[in-house]
Amino acid sequence: MSWGISSGATSKEKLKAKMTDYLNGLNSTGAISYSVYSEIFDVSMNLLDKMYDLGKFEK
Numbered sequence: 482m483s484w485g486i487s488s489g490a491t492s493k494e495k496l497k498a499k500m501t502d503y504l505n506g507l508n509s510t511g512a513i514s515y516s517v518y519s520e521i522f523d524v525s526m527n528l529l530d531k532m533y534d535l536g537k538f539e540k
Contacts, residue, residue: 493533500525
């Protein structure tokens with residue numbers, strides 16, 4: 482479970498929180514710079530939204 486995410490959060494929000502935690506970890510250890518973190522964050526959150534929405538139609 483991601484830090485700060487409610488156990489009652491939607492599956493989509495839990496997935497986005499896990500991705501955010503992963504990216505924050507990379508940024509805080511210096512594996513990526515803040516500018517790279519910002520770019521990846523923006524792109525990945527948008528992609529996760531799109532993937533989640535596409536998954537609804539493919540069931």
